[in-house]
Amino acid sequence: MNLSLLPQLRTVVLLLVCLACPRFCHAHRLSDACLRIEESRGAWTGCFDVSLRDLDVLVPLDDNRDGDVTWGELRRAFPVIESKLRTHLRFQSGSEPLTLADLDLAVASIAGEPAASVTFQLTAAHPTPASIQTVSVHYDLLFDLDPAHRGLLRFASGTTVQTHVFAPDASELELRSSSDVTSLAGAPSPEGQPQQPPVPSTRAMLQHVREGIHHIWIGLDHILFLLALLIPAVIRRAPATGASQPDGFRAVLMRVVAIVTAFTLAHSITLVLATLNLVQLPSRLVETVIAASVAVVALNNLFPLLRDHRAGMAFAFGLIHGFGFASVLQDLQLPAQALVSSLVGFNLGVELGQLAIVAVFLPVAYALRTTRTYRHVVLQFGSCAILALAMAWLAERALDLDLTRT
Amino acid sequence: MKPLLATAFMLASFLSPAPAVTSPHRHLPASEATVIATLPRRTDFPRSSQSSAESAALPSQSDLATVREWIAQARRDADPRWLTRALARLDALPTATLAQTDALLLRAETLQGLHQFQPALTQLDTLLRQDPRHPGAWRLKAALHQLLGDYDTARAAILNLLRWGHELDAAIAAAALTGLTAGSVDTATTLTSVIRRHPQAPAEIRAWGWSTAGEILALHGDPAAAESCFRESLRGQPDSPYTTGALADLLLEQNRPSEVIELLRDATSEGLRLRLAEALSQSHSSSPELRNLVQQIQEGFELSHWRGDALHLREQARFTLRLRHQASEALTLARANWEIQKEPADLLLLLETAQAAGDSAALRAAEIWARTHQPATWNHFQSRSARAVATRPESATLPTPIAAR
Structure with missing residues (x-):
């Protein structure tokens, strides 16, 4: 193209300045949170890690808006984080809801990105004599704001390890203790995600x-x-x-x-x-x-x-x-x-x-x-x-x- | 079984740590004042904007403004999460609003950023039927067709930009099309003179122009001029991860790792940290920093693979080749990436991985495509390979491209 033949300089009216450079360079990943759950002799414990960049969308973390999130700011936001977590990460054993107990906040990282890390235990309101063998999980944190968000679950029980990807169309999953290995088929994983079949111990x-x-x-x-x-x-x-x-x-x-x-x-x-x-x-x-x-x-x-x-x-x-x-x-x-x-x-x-x-x-x-x-x-x-x-x-x-x- | 194993069994049952349910990097910060993260500067999330009187009166306009800000944020911060949030926000709008040209363009822009190129083009075509003069739509359409390797349609889109009087946009897009496929250093020289003639153009457009000129110069073997163009672009748009990445690549190619380390020292995003890792590795550093970085980047790719997204195939191919030295795996990734996008960086990576993997059939196929459609990239690859052979004798045994036989 011969640019010298272009018409004289004209005023470029740009309606959408943000569209200037039609290229993206993706450096961060899409949104995901990591949920680890472990069952041992009927006791269920868990750890939930979510990137502070994602959490900030749900709960404003940077109180003084200086761009930096301090440990104090995260701790002050914890009551709100906790209530969001109780709403969007729910556990049930049979028909009985399980409660998140002993919540403990720390920091961690997801692929190098700073994350909040909350450990918890699952307790039943009416403890049954038998330990909890089956737990159904419901996870829908952030899905309304970001449908591409995924909850990546890793469940360990005895020698078995199971993984699952929570997505807007796959927000439920049933977990079974490995001592109850007769029917271990989890919910079908979405979009053909890898879901390792649990392996009995022998x-x-x-x-x-x-x-x-x-x-x-x-x-x-x-x-x-x-x-x-x-x-x-x-x-x-x-x-x-x-x-x-x-x-x-x-x-x-x-x-x-x-x-x-x-x-x-x-x-x-x-x-x-x-x-x-x-x-x-x-x-x-x-x-x-x-x-x-x-x-x-x-x-x-x-x-x-x-x-x-x-x-x-x-x-x-x-x-x-x-x-x-x-x-x-x-x-x-x-x-x-x-x-x-x-x-x-x-x-x-x-x-x-x-x-x-x-x-x-x-x-x-x-x-x-x-x-x-x-x-x-x-x-x-x-x-x-x-x-x-x-x-x-x-x-x-x-x-x-x-x-x-x- | 040996007694030792029984001992091991006992020892293990005593010493086995508490359930390792927590994440490996979990820790408590030293004090309340410890900064645990730096979040990108941004306008507040819509939690507050919805309460304003203006947004109550014109909800869809306010939504579009928010989406526009998020797309800009995604670009500034190299964070695609803003795009998936923007898409959700757009999807929630009434159909009538979505049919507006502004909304169509934002949607196209968002889809493009998420590598959904065909759906993005569908949005643009709908928009251009309503408003055949829309500069933003033609600009994006030109870029998308170029990315997909459909250069004739890209050229037609650029002619439309020119036809409706958007000289600078047309000049940048045309230079990108010509200079990044064939062309010469002159393409960039012409472009820089057009940019200089538009001092009043928005800083973002000028920055796009300078970085395009830089890319053309880098591809055509004038690294010094390319560097000054990238630096000029960064003066106009200091936080552009795209241009920062391009400059880092240029420096890495010239074996100037310490400057890359300096440039990217505080980078938080994975694409830039990948280049930082390459620089550390190039400076023969076996520091814990490099190991840590490589581990974190690897973890990121594993999580992306787990959730099944293919947004980072280019970076992953590059990482697998240059930092993990697994050439055949890198070639598989570079091929998958090539199915999605066809920019010079993608082609170079395909050629580089095919060569490293010693896959002469793949190398030949890539070479034929390159010589037909992107001779500039091919020439760049050849001169780079020649330099590598000169400095590293062992690579002489790698398969020779057709042209060199």
């Missing part, structure tokens, strides 16, 4: 066993660590000459058992400590040391320094491998009640996976242990290969490189 446990097996099998570093320890374990070397003399099956088996047990014991300890948040290590450090452990063990096969201390090494490094296993469990974001069974299940899975590897390795290695192939190809070349791979991991993890992309 199935959940089996799932974690599978996770554990899967983890040790896909975790090449754990397998190689174990193999690097086991490869020389079937050979006995005379300390003075370094020449190898075959041992009987019993002696070999005892050494293998000692190594596997030490490794198991060590990683179980740290798995428990890390999963319960008693000890935390940065994951990069853990991954780096795991890579280093594989390298050290492989190196020790080539230049034996700690020949008779393989079980000790298995224990020492096993401690750090446990932290690696724990990161998997943390990724699963389990509810507190599910922690114990998942811990047991996951560890059991890791052990089963490990035993399967040993069960395949031991007979073959035992049969071949006197051959030149085993001593030179498997032990020397195998350890070299493991060492090379471990060094690559070490570089990758320590320096945060991605070597697979080159």
Whole structure:
């Protein structure tokens, strides 16, 4: 378009100045509030987080209009917030309404945005002898002002976790305690939202066993660590000459058992400590040391320094491998009640996976242990290969490189 | 089972924390005076406006004024919640009010902001049948068709702006259409001279013009001139997240992370915090701030996915590629975004993710589209890739675009 041919400057009458730039840059998300509910032995507790930007539309928070909301301002608004909450977040057990009790205000954040966080308990006006098994929830906060608002529910009971999205056309949901698992089908979720089917506890446990097996099998570093320890374990070397003399099956088996047990014991300890948040290590450090452990063990096969201390090494490094296993469990974001069974299940899975590897390795290695192939190809070349791979991991993890992309 | 597991079981049952029902970041502020949030400046929510005598007399006009203010607020604050609230407010109006041109335009504007482009166009077409001269409607129509990649219809809309005498609007829209698809640096130069000839035009229009000129210059490889245009635009409209984001992108492309960190230090919105995270990552910072930021942005995308909205596919694709380094997932997101919008930023992201994922078929398809419809974007992508190859030898093994073979 040749702009020099445009008519002379004319007065632009703009009726709607706000429409000037026809572009938006969306940086915030649409409105959502997070509702967490947990049932434990018939006691129902909850936590409701709502962004202050949303809450401000319902209840003016910024008393002095200076643009800043202080903790004092939020606290002063709490009585109004509380009454809104009681109106728009309602619970019922059968035909009996449940009351929000022990409301406690704090602050939290939703995806980095400041939020008000209210914890509560559900109580019945006429406590029944049996604990509450079923609760129906009604949620319609903000829907009249913002139909795009959603209430994102996460419900945990025993080992089951259920999610739901409250929307203007899906404001009701029935929750059941997991001890009453006969009919767990929740209300149909709107717009095909993800709604995880609740998993009964034995199935959940089996799932974690599978996770554990899967983890040790896909975790090449754990397998190689174990193999690097086991490869020389079937050979006995005379300390003075370094020449190898075959041992009987019993002696070999005892050494293998000692190594596997030490490794198991060590990683179980740290798995428990890390999963319960008693000890935390940065994951990069853990991954780096795991890579280093594989390298050290492989190196020790080539230049034996700690020949008779393989079980000790298995224990020492096993401690750090446990932290690696724990990161998997943390990724699963389990509810507190599910922690114990998942811990047991996951560890059991890791052990089963490990035993399967040993069960395949031991007979073959035992049969071949006197051959030149085993001593030179498997032990020397195998350890070299493991060492090379471990060094690559070490570089990758320590320096945060991605070597697979080159 | 081993004794240890039994011990673990016991240990766990003793040490298991109280029900973890609360949110992970829940805490009590230090004192009453602790500032826990800064809310955007805005006119009061209609709780009070409804009580005024004027609004009782002319309820629909007052509603429209409120909606207009909310749309402006959505833009200033990059917060789409104001749009969904505005839409609810409009839906509650009587049919007769909704048929007014003002209401139709506001509705179109709101729908556009929520990425409902076709329904927005329907509103505009109804409006233009009533008032074929409406500048706001033609301006938005031009922008929407350009966004959808329908350049002929966009051009026709711009000609209508010109026909009814809105020179500056037409010049900006035309420059955006020409300069962001093909064109050259001259397109921006012509535009800046037209803006200078309209010193009395509203600040918002001029700011839109300057930022458009900046985008054209950035795309055509004149980053220094682009930067001064963006800064000029921000002088007229200091709180525009759109222009701030564009300037941050320009600085990031020039590997100037510390200036981006300075620019976005106090940004609250996710789109800008994404760029802040990129800057922190570019400056090789492995600070807790970066980790925290990445975690928060990730949480936001997870919540959006959970509730099922696709308003941030572009940002999510970018985040997945540049901060999580998951190229094939990023490509899937960039493709989904491409189905919705086709601006240079969307095309660049599609090309970038296809290249990073090593998906030569996807790269070729994007390249063919780019060379046909947005050669300027294609050229920009090529020169950027060439720079990347020069500074980072390992990327030489990435699939080569057709043109380079």
